[in-house]
Amino acid sequence: MKKILMIAGPVLLVLAVAAKMFLMPAAPPPDEKALAKEPGPIYTMSEPFVVNLSDSSGTPHFAKVGVALRFSMLSAAELPAEAHSGPDPIVIEADPELRDIVITTLQSYSASELSHSEGREKVKKEIVKEVNKHTDLKILDVYYTEFAVQ
Numbered sequence: 001m002k003k004i005l006m007i008a009g010p011v012l013l014v015l016a017v018a019a020k021m022f023l024m025p026a027a028p029p030p031d032e033k034a035l036a037k038e039p040g041p042i043y044t045m046s047e048p049f050v051v052n053l054s055d056s057s058g059t060p061h062f063a064k065v066g067v068a069l070r071f072s073m074l075s076a077a078e079l080p081a082e083a084h085s086g087p088d089p090i091v092i093e094a095d096p097e098l099r100d101i102v103i104t105t106l107q108s109y110s111a112s113e114l115s116h117s118e119g120r121e122k123v124k125k126e127i128v129k130e131v132n133k134h135t136d137l138k139i140l141d142v143y144y145t146e147f148a149v150q
Helices: 002-023 032-037 096-107 117-134
Strands: 039-045 049-052 062-072 090-092 139-149
Touching: 032 062, 039 096, 039 139, 049 096, 062 096, 062 117, 096 117, 117 139
Parallel strands: 039 090
Antiparallel strands: 039 062, 049 062, 062 139
């Protein structure tokens, strides 16, 4: 009788675990569309951008722009672990691909376009569109940490 109890106990435990695995529904997979729209961490690019602007006047114009990107929760896993450690924006070395997209986008605008808020907002939307189009990352917004046009 004692041997039967010693064998029956572990067998019942294994059966209970197996029943739970097969009878209980698995956790649903994450909703990628919802995660793509949910705001995630902010990634502050470590250095501001200094770019030549597209001006046809012959006088060279430059912009110095600091940028931070709001990632979606879908792309949060692409960031280093320290990005998830608190509510403050993180500053890490920018990915060359992201830097190239920001520089190329800024260079397509003139000083007069960037001198008013509509032009600066247009650049933000263009950066979001280009990053989302040309990378696996999904960003929701762009923030200027500094902005000067000369």
